Amino acid sequence: xxxxxxxxxxxxxxxxxxxxxxxxxxxxxxxxxxxxxxxxxxxxxxxxxxxxxxxxxxxxxxxxxxxxxxxxxxxxxxxxxxxxxxxxxxxxxxxxxxxxxxxxxxxxxxxxxxxxxxxxxxxxxxxxxxxxxxxxxxxxxxxxxxxxxxxxxxxxxxxxxxxxxxxxxxxxxxxxxxxxxxxxxxxxxxxxxxxxxxxxxxxxxxxxxxxxxxxxxxxxxxxxxxxxxxxxxxxxxxxxxxxxxxxxxxxxxxxxxxxxxxxxxxxxxxxxxxxxxxxxxxxxxxxxxxxxxxxxxxxxxxxxxxxxxxxxxxxxxxxxxxxxxxxxxxxxxxxxxxxxxxxxxxxxxxxxxxxxxxxxxxxxxxxxxxxxxxxxxxxxx
Numbered sequence: 001x002x003x004x005x006x007x008x009x010x011x012x013x014x015x016x017x018x019x020x021x022x023x024x025x026x027x028x029x030x031x032x033x034x035x036x037x038x039x040x041x042x043x044x045x046x047x048x049x050x051x052x053x054x055x056x057x058x059x060x061x062x063x064x065x066x067x068x069x070x071x072x073x074x075x076x077x078x079x080x081x082x083x084x085x086x087x088x089x090x091x092x093x094x095x096x097x098x099x100x101x102x103x104x105x106x107x108x109x110x111x112x113x114x115x116x117x118x119x120x121x122x123x124x125x126x127x128x129x130x131x132x133x134x135x136x137x138x139x140x141x142x143x144x145x146x147x148x149x150x151x152x153x154x155x156x157x158x159x160x161x162x163x164x165x166x167x168x169x170x171x172x173x174x175x176x177x178x179x180x181x182x183x184x185x186x187x188x189x190x191x192x193x194x195x196x197x198x199x200x201x202x203x204x205x206x207x208x209x210x211x212x213x214x215x216x217x218x219x220x221x222x223x224x225x226x227x228x229x230x231x232x233x234x235x236x237x238x239x240x241x242x243x244x245x246x247x248x249x250x251x252x253x254x255x256x257x258x259x260x261x262x263x264x265x266x267x268x269x270x271x272x273x274x275x276x277x278x279x280x281x282x283x284x285x286x287x288x289x290x291x292x293x294x295x296x297x298x299x300x301x302x303x304x305x306x307x308x309x310x311x312x313x314x315x316x317x318x319x320x321x322x323x324x325x326x327x328x329x330x331x332x333x334x335x336x337x338x339x340x341x342x343x344x345x346x347x348x349x350x351x352x353x354x355x356x357x358x359x360x361x362x363x364x365x366x367x368x369x370x371x372x373x374x375x376x377x378x379x380x381x
Contacts, residue, residue, distance in 0.1 A: 082204035093294035097188035158265025169220025179368035
């Protein structure tokens with residue numbers, strides 16, 4: 001009798017143990033599903049909640065949410081595995097204010113050349129600055145400026161330690177935005193686009209910035225603002241060197257324990273147009289499935305994304321049609337709408353699709369402040 005009771009107790013304990021193990025397995029399985037998404041395969045984050053700064057009925061918002069519903073659902077033929085969820089973003093005019101009154105990297109250069117007492121500018125510096133003033137006054141981008149300005153930045157900061165350059169960029173980004181009250185240059189990021197970045201990241205996208213601005217400048221500007229790691233920033237390139245390298249080629253020098261990286265003063269390539277496509281292949285090695293841009297300089301990247309792609313893909317282009325809350329341009333916006341229609345891109349209206357641009361407490365000035373004066377130029381110096 002005692003043996004039977006003992007056996008019953010053993011079976012009860014065994015059954016109880018099995019039930020506990022099964023319960024633990026179910027808990028771990030539920031956690032795993034929660035980390036990947038819901039059982040239905042829907043996005044981990046609701047698009048309607050994540051894109052709260054976008055107006056209801058905005059085409060770009062609706063298409064992106066529908067896209068996310070499809071590509072994150074394993075039962076959907078459009079499902080994209082997480083490792084292939086690649087999104088590329090231009091920066092100026094796509095993620096942040098493009099011209100106030102000129103590009104951030106142009107302003108940084110002008111600050112270095114005209115306002116930095118620790119730097120002695122050259123005649124070449126002043127010639128490039130003079131062409132930037134032409135851009136400020138006419139609104140027409142000077143021919144050949146991309147390479148001239150790229151080399152100008154490389155030369156003006158030549159010899160500066162990389163860590164000091166990042167600090168220099170961050171210090172300058174914290175100065176007031178010229179055309180707005182209530183924000184600095186570094187805060188001039190489009191809040192609805194930040195929501196897009198966060199929405200994609202929450203749904204297992206790898207997000208990259210592919211910019212015409214110098215990679216090192218973008219890193220300094222974006223750091224602490226966007227949830228994008230430094231190694232996901234692809235921009236224009238300049239050469240780096242070690243402090244003890246001197247004039248030696250990199251093949252003839254070995255980095256030493258007391259070395260630090262410095263800017264070598266040599267511009268390599270401007271990351272615009274077709275160069276964006278080759279940079280994506282070189283740095284990422286995978287075709288993106290989403291592209292976001294705002295100018296013709298992004299068309300190559302956009303078309304590359306949606307052409308012959310093994311996965312469902314979309315390209316979005318911002319249209320600068322808001323002339324009250326932002327430095328919009330109706331003529332340029334109309335051309336972009338036309339290009340989107342012709343090339344198969346999805347337009348984003350800054351005026352109609354966004355409830356806000358820079359957030360509460362930021363207003364556009366009727367008369368922007370002036371940071372640089374043409375009178376500061378002395379080409380005869």
